[in-house]
Amino acid sequence: MFHILNFVWFVAFVFIIGVKGSASLAVSNSSEEYGYYNIYNKIDSMQKAFQTLETNVQRKNNMLRQILQPITKMDDNIEMSDQSSQVTKTVQPLQQNDTAVGFTTKLSGSYSSTSSNIRGYNNLYNGGNGYNGTVFTCPSSGLYLFHVSLLSSTKSGGIWIYKNSQQLTLAFAGSDPQNNGASVSAAVWLDVGDQVYLRPYSSSLSLDGNSAFTGVKVN
Incomplete structure (x- = not known):
């Protein structure tokens, strides 16, 4: 049990x-x-x-x-x-x-006549090709500014700026027979074909190679 x-x-x-x-x-x-x-x-x-x-x-x-x-x-x-x-x-x-119309050239040489055109020998700029090395012929009508500076040992040496056959302004170096400097400017209106150039003041002129001639159309 x-x-x-x-x-x-x-x-x-x-x-x-x-x-x-x-x-x-x-x-x-x-x-x-x-x-x-x-x-x-x-x-x-x-x-x-x-x-x-x-x-x-x-x-x-x-x-x-x-x-x-x-x-x-x-x-x-x-x-x-x-x-x-x-x-x-x-x-x-x-x-x-x-x-742009304008030019800058250096001047040199000896001149013996007041009717001789002064020559440039080194064109630094010639915009518009108006300058041929002796004479600037206007290619475009307007107001132009011309400037010439000279160095010369010639007694009473000087340079005239001409427009066609008209004398405009004179750069006169004085009467001292040593190297003298002078400069002059002219503002003038030009028509197409007008000519601007340089001529000696006296029958004898000898230029230093640092002399220069500049022209530019301003308007």
Whole structure:
């Protein structure tokens, strides 16, 4: 009888432990499933949040492009205008220099007649090709300025500026028989074909090579 009771208690004990184990296992499985469910929900929520953020960023980028596009066009126009003005500044003086009428030449030589034309030997500039080395022939009507400077050791040496056959102004070096300097200018209106040139003041004139003759159209 004692053995039978022990067996019954043993079976009951095993049954109770089995029920508790099953219950614990059920609770454990339920917790795991609940945990996985929460993780998936969070992942879905994060994906939706990222999608919403990406959509907002794209919308704001489009708005910024619309706002900045006119400003970018303005900058491009300003840059093109600056480049155009720089090109104009670079090219314009070249065009002016190409069409400017004027010359500068150095003078030298010895002369023994007041009817001799004084010659240039080194043309520094000859815009418009009006000066042929002795006489300037006007290629374009307008107001001209002429200037002559001389260095000479000739006593009472001097130079006249002529327009056609008319004496305009005189550069006179004085009576000291040493190297003397003098200069003179003349502003005169010229028509096409008028001629300007230089002649000695006296029948004897010797010029230093640093003497010069300049003419330029001013208007």
